[in-house]
Amino acid sequence: MNAVKQDRHHDHSLVEILAVLGIDLLLLCLTLIAGASRAGLIQTLPLAQLSMPTAAPTMNVVAAGYSSTTQPATPTPDPRPPLRALAEARGLLVGVSVAPWWLEDPHYSALLTRQFNAIIPENAMKWDTIHPEPDRYDFSQGDAIVEFARRNGLKVRGHTLAWGNQLSQWMLEGDFTRDQWIQILHDHIITVVGHYRGANNDHTVFAWDVVNEAVGLQGELYSNFWLQKIGPEYIPLAFQFAHEADPDALLFYNDNGGEGLNPKSQGIYNLVQGLVKSDVPIDGVGLQLHTDTFIAPSEAELVANMKRLANLGLQVHITEMDVRVQNIKKSLSEKLQDQAGIYRRVISACLASPNCTGFFTWGLTDRFSWIPGHTGYPDAPLLFDENYQPKPALDAILEMLK
Numbered sequence: 020m021n022a023v024k025q026d027r028h029h030d031h032s033l034v035e036i037l038a039v040l041g042i043d044l045l046l047l048c049l050t051l052i053a054g055a056s057r058a059g060l061i062q063t064l065p066l067a068q069l070s071m072p073t074a075a076p077t078m079n080v081v082a083a084g085y086s087s088t089t090q091p092a093t094p095t096p097d098p099r100p101p102l103r104a105l106a107e108a109r110g111l112l113v114g115v116s117v118a119p120w121w122l123e124d125p126h127y128s129a130l131l132t133r134q135f136n137a138i139i140p141e142n143a144m145k146w147d148t149i150h151p152e153p154d155r156y157d158f159s160q161g162d163a164i165v166e167f168a169r170r171n172g173l174k175v176r177g178h179t180l181a182w183g184n185q186l187s188q189w190m191l192e193g194d195f196t197r198d199q200w201i202q203i204l205h206d207h208i209i210t211v212v213g214h215y216r217g218a219n220n221d222h223t224v225f226a227w228d229v230v231n232e233a234v235g236l237q238g239e240l241y242s243n244f245w246l247q248k249i250g251p252e253y254i255p256l257a258f259q260f261a262h263e264a265d266p267d268a269l270l271f272y273n274d275n276g277g278e279g280l281n282p283k284s285q286g287i288y289n290l291v292q293g294l295v296k297s298d299v300p301i302d303g304v305g306l307q308l309h310t311d312t313f314i315a316p317s318e319a320e321l322v323a324n325m326k327r328l329a330n331l332g333l334q335v336h337i338t339e340m341d342v343r344v345q346n347i348k349k350s351l352s353e354k355l356q357d358q359a360g361i362y363r364r365v366i367s368a369c370l371a372s373p374n375c376t377g378f379f380t381w382g383l384t385d386r387f388s389w390i391p392g393h394t395g396y397p398d399a400p401l402l403f404d405e406n407y408q409p410k411p412a413l414d415a416i417l418e419m420l421k
């Protein structure tokens with residue numbers, strides 16, 4: 020008994036000594052680290068960012084796209100010919116995605132109507148907004164956008180009729196048979212496309228993303244809501260319903276990540292080739308191009324992909340381009356030069372492809388980009404900064420269109 024105990028007592032004083040030594044050592048290390056970081060020898064990052072890309076120090080929260088607190092200053096007039104004029108001279112549509120409330124900002128709408136000739140409702144025509152209850156449609160947001168377009172001589176790409184996201188609650192809770200889901204899809208497309216065909220048939224809404232993001236990374240059909248409820252037939256059915264509702268509208272299959280040559284773009288090619296072969300009314304493919312300087316496809320791949328789609332008689336629209344810079348570890352001005360290189364590459368590929376008839380970015384200004392909200396990090400992915408000032412990316416595109 021004594022021996023064991025004895026040892027522990029002896030151990031006690033040793034433990035105390037070690038503890039004191041340990042604390043001193045720890046304090047010494049921390050002092051050394053603090054000293055080194057003050058001296059800039061090492062960079063200490065907030066824990067949250069240790070594993071993630073750092074944000075360029077000069078990018079402010081507004082550029083993060085979170086709600087903009089300050090009204091942008093009146094943008095300095097740009098003496099150069101606007102993008103719209105140069106594009107129209109080449110018969111090219113150039114546009115941006117919008118929300119109705121952004122159009123109320125006079126600086127925003129002045130810049131948009133000067134530089135672009137087409138717009139896309141970013142969310143206003145999706146199921147959860149336009150068809151909130153089984154027997155109720157809400158066209159208010161879509162109508163505001165289409166009215167703005169009519170007033171300013173802009174075209175509208177309708178977005179989107181059959182997609183697995185942003186569906187209304189009644190659908191997610193709905194217990195319907197396959198045939199009932201086909202009827203629901205039919206009635207929705209007939210009603211929405213019919214509504215925007217427009218009383219005076221002026222084709223303001225001249226094209227639709229009929230089916231969106233239905234192909235997976237390996238080229239397989241993506242298991243989304245409609246594939247589960249109806250099966251692969253939902254794709255040709257959606258195109259037939261849209262054509263029935265507006266025989267003059269251009270009908271597109273739209274997707275992301277299938278812009279260059281890869282298993283996904285092969286899957287998209289096989290899908291649209293099948294639709295063309297079975298006389299399904301499809302007119303084009305939308306290449307979204309949500310990209311960055313690391314994953315952007317080469318110009319050669321873009322041209323080759325557009326060419327094979329041309330051989331199917333299909334048009335191509337670049338539908339949702341934005342180029343993230345949050346992952347680049349360079350100064351903001353260097354990041355924006357790299358970004359301009361990607362925009363130059365894509366517009367060059369489009370100009371080299373006669374079937375590329377439209378070029379759209381997913382937003383007009385960094386102030387309202389969806390990306391920071393989606394990634395949780397500040398970014399500046401578009402042609403105009405949060406103060407509506409043109410960026411090197413716009414310079415690159417204007418240069419190519421001259």
Ligand code: G3I
Nearest residue numbers: 141142178179184185231232275307309339381388389393
């Ligand atoms: O409308 C609700 C509002 O009532 C609520 O207060 C607010 C707060 O949560 O959310 C609002 O809904 C948001 C909606 O945008 C409208 O602003 C959703 O949360 C948000 O998830 C949704 O994000 C949109 C996203 O699609 C949804 O998938 C983005 O704005 C939009 O840019 C993005 O666009 C898609 C294209 O349609 C298809 N291709 C990819 C592209 C980027 O994801």
